Amino acid sequence: MNPLKIWTEYESIWIYRFTDYNLKGLNDTDTRKKWLIEVVQGLLDILHPFASPNKVEVGTLSIGEEAFVINCKEKGFQKQLKSYLSENDDVTDIHFYLSLHCYEVFSDHSLKKITLENGGTLSLFVELDIDKKLIHDAQNDPIWLSFDMDFDIYAPLLMSTPQSREMARINAPLLKNFLTTMQHRFSLEQTYVTGPPYLLDYLEKI
Numbered sequence: 001m002n003p004l005k006i007w008t009e010y011e012s013i014w015i016y017r018f019t020d021y022n023l024k025g026l027n028d029t030d031t032r033k034k035w036l037i038e039v040v041q042g043l044l045d046i047l048h049p050f051a052s053p054n055k056v057e058v059g060t061l062s063i064g065e066e067a068f069v070i071n072c073k074e075k076g077f078q079k080q081l082k083s084y085l086s087e088n089d090d091v092t093d094i095h096f097y098l099s100l101h102c103y104e105v106f107s108d109h110s111l112k113k114i115t116l117e118n119g120g121t122l123s124l125f126v127e128l129d130i131d132k133k134l135i136h137d138a139q140n141d142p143i144w145l146s147f148d149m150d151f152d153i154y155a156p157l158l159m160s161t162p163q164s165r166e167m168a169r170i171n172a173p174l175l176k177n178f179l180t181t182m183q184h185r186f187s188l189e190q191t192y193v194t195g196p197p198y199l200l201d202y203l204e205k206i
Contacts, residue, residue: 010152012195014179017141020187026143027133029089036091036126037082042185043096043122044078050178051098054118056081061090061128090132096122102153102174105167120149145188147179152195155202168202176203 026032047053056077058068068084070077085091100119104112127135127142134142154175156164182188193200 008152008157009150010196010199012149012152012199013193014147014190015192016145016183016186016188017191018143018145018186019189021143023134023136023142029132032126033086033089033091036094036124037085039124039186040081040085040094041078043124043182046178046181046185047096047098049101050174051100051120053096054099055097057093057095057097058084058088058091059093059095060088061092061130061132065093090128092126092128094124098122100149100151102171103167104153105163105170107163109163109166111170116151116153119151120147122147144191145182145186147182149175149195152199155196155199157198172202172206176206179203 021035026035044053053072055072056068056070057066058081059065060067067088068081070080074080085094097118098120100116102114102116104114106112123146125144125146127140129135136142153167154172155168183190
């Protein structure tokens with residue numbers, strides 16, 4: 001990495017609720033399985049060019065965490081993942097471990113495409129009771145989506161420099177477009193966000 005420390009590790013989290021789903025309908029396990037497969041395929045479809053999946057982990061009510069784990073480099077991983085989802089009616093969480101694709105700008109203004117391995121995690125949560133029904137109350141949604149990112153390469157640091165501004169100018173649209181596309185694709189409403197203020201402020205302005 002550039003010795004001038006133009007970007008750092010700094011966690012940011014976005015959490016969303018789904019606004020366009022039928023709670024009663026998704027209590028039917030067959031309907032919910034089909035819905036989950038559609039969402040999973042949709043998430044995989046919108047990752048490029050921002051990121052690519054390294055690994056997917058699925059948790060279930062009956063087995064717990066890591067009930068199903070697959071390396072995305074395996075041939076036919078999407079088919080295997082969707083097959084597992086279609087055969088199990090108690091899925092509680094799906095985690096996509098992502099490599100982030102972005103650009104680093106050096107002090108001589110040269111540009112290099114880089115990959116931040118496992119730089120982010122996209123997670124889908126389905127909260128079920130012991131009868132495999134969605135848990136719902138007045139304050140919390142039983143189905144929600146989160147994106148956790150571990151780097152701030154998408155915005156200038158507090159001490160902004162021409163180098164960091166140029167890197168943010170190139171990288172920030174990749175992140176912003178991904179988040180915006182995801183919100184529109186799945187009719188999401190943001191319920192929580194945290195991260196370095198300079199990153200969140202920068203994203204708001206572009």
